Amino acid sequence: MLTILATIFQPMSAQAAPPLSVDNATLWRHMSGALHQSLYRVLSLLIAVLPGILAFFIAVGVFALLGLILSWLLRRVLALAKFDARIARYRGGADWTPMSTPTAIVGRVCYWICILAGLMIGISAFDTSYAAAGVLPAPLLPYFYRMVGAALILIAGAIAARFLARSVLIGAVNMQLQYARFLSLGVKWLVLVLTAAMALAHLEIGGPIVEIAFGILFGGIVLTLALAVGLGSRDLVSRSLESHVVRYTGEGAERTASPPGESLRHF
Amino acid sequence: MATANPLPGVEIASVPAAAPLLALLAPLPNEQFKGVLANLSACADPGALLIATAGESSTDSIPAFRVVAAPATKFSWILTAADFVNAFQLAQEHHARAILMLGPESSSLGLPGLRALVDSVAGAAADLVLPCYDLPPHAGLVNSAILYPLSRALFACPARFPLAIDLGLSLRMAERLAAAAQRLIALNQSTAPLWPVNEAAAAGFTISEFGAGPRFLPQPAEPDLSTVLPLVVGSLFSDIEAKAAFWQRPRQLPSPRNHPHAGPAHSPDPATDIAPMIQAFRLAYTHLQEIWSLVLPPNSLLGLKRLSLTEGAAFRMPETLWARIIYDFLLAYRLRTIHRNHLFGALIPLYLAWVASHINVTASGANPEHHIEAAAAFEIEKPYLVSRWRWPDRFNP
Numbered sequence: 001m002l003t004i005l006a007t008i009f010q011p012m013s014a015q016a017a018p019p020l021s022v023d024n025a026t027l028w029r030h031m032s033g034a035l036h037q038s039l040y041r042v043l044s045l046l047i048a049v050l051p052g053i054l055a056f057f058i059a060v061g062v063f064a065l066l067g068l069i070l071s072w073l074l075r076r077v078l079a080l081a082k083f084d085a086r087i088a089r090y091r092g093g094a095d096w097t098p099m100s101t102p103t104a105i106v107g108r109v110c111y112w113i114c115i116l117a118g119l120m121i122g123i124s125a126f127d128t129s130y131a132a133a134g135v136l137p138a139p140l141l142p143y144f145y146r147m148v149g150a151a152l153i154l155i156a157g158a159i160a161a162r163f164l165a166r167s168v169l170i171g172a173v174n175m176q177l178q179y180a181r182f183l184s185l186g187v188k189w190l191v192l193v194l195t196a197a198m199a200l201a202h203l204e205i206g207g208p209i210v211e212i213a214f215g216i217l218f219g220g221i222v223l224t225l226a227l228a229v230g231l232g233s234r235d236l237v238s239r240s241l242e243s244h245v246v247r248y249t250g251e252g253a254e255r256t257a258s259p260p261g262e263s264l265r266h267f
Numbered sequence: 268m269a270t271a272n273p274l275p276g277v278e279i280a281s282v283p284a285a286a287p288l289l290a291l292l293a294p295l296p297n298e299q300f301k302g303v304l305a306n307l308s309a310c311a312d313p314g315a316l317l318i319a320t321a322g323e324s325s326t327d328s329i330p331a332f333r334v335v336a337a338p339a340t341k342f343s344w345i346l347t348a349a350d351f352v353n354a355f356q357l358a359q360e361h362h363a364r365a366i367l368m369l370g371p372e373s374s375s376l377g378l379p380g381l382r383a384l385v386d387s388v389a390g391a392a393a394d395l396v397l398p399c400y401d402l403p404p405h406a407g408l409v410n411s412a413i414l415y416p417l418s419r420a421l422f423a424c425p426a427r428f429p430l431a432i433d434l435g436l437s438l439r440m441a442e443r444l445a446a447a448a449q450r451l452i453a454l455n456q457s458t459a460p461l462w463p464v465n466e467a468a469a470a471g472f473t474i475s476e477f478g479a480g481p482r483f484l485p486q487p488a489e490p491d492l493s494t495v496l497p498l499v500v501g502s503l504f505s506d507i508e509a510k511a512a513f514w515q516r517p518r519q520l521p522s523p524r525n526h527p528h529a530g531p532a533h534s535p536d537p538a539t540d541i542a543p544m545i546q547a548f549r550l551a552y553t554h555l556q557e558i559w560s561l562v563l564p565p566n567s568l569l570g571l572k573r574l575s576l577t578e579g580a581a582f583r584m585p586e587t588l589w590a591r592i593i594y595d596f597l598l599a600y601r602l603r604t605i606h607r608n609h610l611f612g613a614l615i616p617l618y619l620a621w622v623a624s625h626i627n628v629t630a631s632g633a634n635p636e637h638h639i640e641a642a643a644a645f646e647i648e649k650p651y652l653v654s655r656w657r658w659p660d661r662f663n664p
Contacts, residue, residue, distance in 0.1 A: 171493070174616070264405050264622065265405065267407065
């Protein structure tokens with residue numbers, strides 16, 4: 001203990017006095033060393049990762065080519081087997097009839113399956129080389145899957161939002177609601193907010209902040225819509241209820257039995 | 268033109284000359300059923316008629332009629348696929364030489380109309396015998412606005428009621444319709460309407476029409492247009508899409524119809540208020556521009572803009588504009604530009620605008636049939652449809 005204290009409180013004059021001006025050559029040597037080490041680390045990382053990147057592009061390219069060949073072969077085989085005609089005969093005038101022919105759809109699906117397989121193999125190879133470089137303790141692939149999942153959620157949400165917004169808009173216009181566009185926009189943003197919150201939660205970004213913000217936004221939109229519809233369509237609701245009462249109690253019998261020439265009949 | 272036997276297990280036998288006519292009646296209350304039988308007995312020898320009905324009705328009043336039970340079907344306001352299958356099966360079972368189909372509320376069909384139908388069927392005048400009903404000016408509007416003009420322009424058939432519910436069918440026509448009906452039933456669409464005119468035209472069968480006089484046409488149970496319009500118009504669009512190879516070929520168009528009421532003008536109906544319809548159209552014009560612009564070309568949108576600015580009394584939708592609108596919606600149906608339910612939802616306000624225009628025309632004292640016959644615009648605009656059907660991506664101002 002005494003030795004330590006003696007070391008601490010030894011007189012300054014006992015030590016070698018530091019130079020008042022730093023030697024330029026020493027400074028340059030330190031900086032250069034630091035730069036060299038940094039460059040070395042980056043180049044080492046690149047050298048470690050480069051095969052992975054190359055493997056990624058080769059895997060995607062090879063599988064894309066394979067997909068093209070398989071798709072072409074499949075189309076030829078299905079055309080020879082008259083697949084389109086068979087499907088048309090089976091389905092007749094079914095409601096869901098896609099724009100492309102069934103053969104084209106099968107070919108396209110085959111091509112995209114190959115692309116997806118190439119992507120997965122390429123990312124796996126990249127992930128292995130990246131992990132081997134020791135840059136990240138956790139593998140990259142699971143997070144990539146999360147990002148793909150979030151992107152799919154966003155795409156599905158955007159499609160659903162547009163579909164629902166159009167449905168509400170057309171329905172509201174046909175019900176002659178003056179605030180049809182407002183209602184449609186409300187529904188669209190409800191779905192978009194829900195989708196964004198789901199995507200962020202899927203990516204594990206934001207934590208409880210996203211949930212709270214989503215709750216506030218969603219609740220706010222619902223409350224706004226409820227107030228707008230409740231205040232704006234009192235007449236509509238009362239008319240609707242009245243017509244139901246008339247229909248079930250038979251009070252409208254006189255109306256339905258009126259001479260045909262006096263009312264519109266669409267059919 | 269013969270078709271394959273649509274019903275496995277049912278042999279198509281040769282029909283003897285004295286074979287009866289099969290009259291398939293939609294279920295009726297007993298009193299009305301008796302009334303129809305009385306009318307039928309006045310039109311034909313009861314021994315030459317075989318009555319088939321799914322209802323529980325007695326023939327005590329006219330015992331000369333032979334009545335057989337038809338398979339029960341779901342009640343509908345139109346003839347459905349199941350009805351056509353039943354008609355053909357019964358005709359095969361009982362060796363009938365022709366079929367008479369009387370739809371719901373057939374008791375309202377007058378004796379002269381029924382006699383004309385029976386005579387046409389008994390005389391084998393045509394493969395398909397269709398009625399021409401004498402309806403009030405503001406009835407059957409979907410038929411007048413869409414079904415009749417489309418059917419006439421594309422299938423070159425002047426039948427005024429392509430979705431008629433009282434029909435006369437030859438055996439081969441019934442066979443073809445049963446085949447088409449079987450396809451619908453296989454797709455679980457047994458309540459979907461069938462289009463006999465389109466089938467007959469595509470098969471090259473003969474079609475004739477008779478004056479049926481006034482008749483009460485049953486209305487759909489669900490009066491909401493947004494439910495029924497997609498069912499009926501969607502079914503017609505689907506059939507047109509399936510028969511594209513047929514109607515795209517150029518053929519001679521039917522001559523203009525003679526109007527039975529061309530003389531005295533119909534009195535305007537003061538009870539019909541067009542203001543809500545015009546208001547619905549204007550509201551839709553404000554809100555549905557975005558959707559209409561996906562379906563309609565700029566020229567039609569400009570026409571609609573002009574129409575939206577027109578005052579109530581002068582509200583007239585030009586026939587050419589209406590024809591183009593229907594053709595563009597048909598194309599959008601085919602190309603799936605937007606979801607089909609949205610498509611028909613967006614068509615409703617335009618249809619209401621046509622109805623308002625039609626009421627204005629009739630209120631001005633003009634014969635409604637004259638306005639409906641302006642459907643000739645559909646025939647004039649047919650090259651537009653054919654062109655866009657074949658090359659939908661071409662520039663279309």
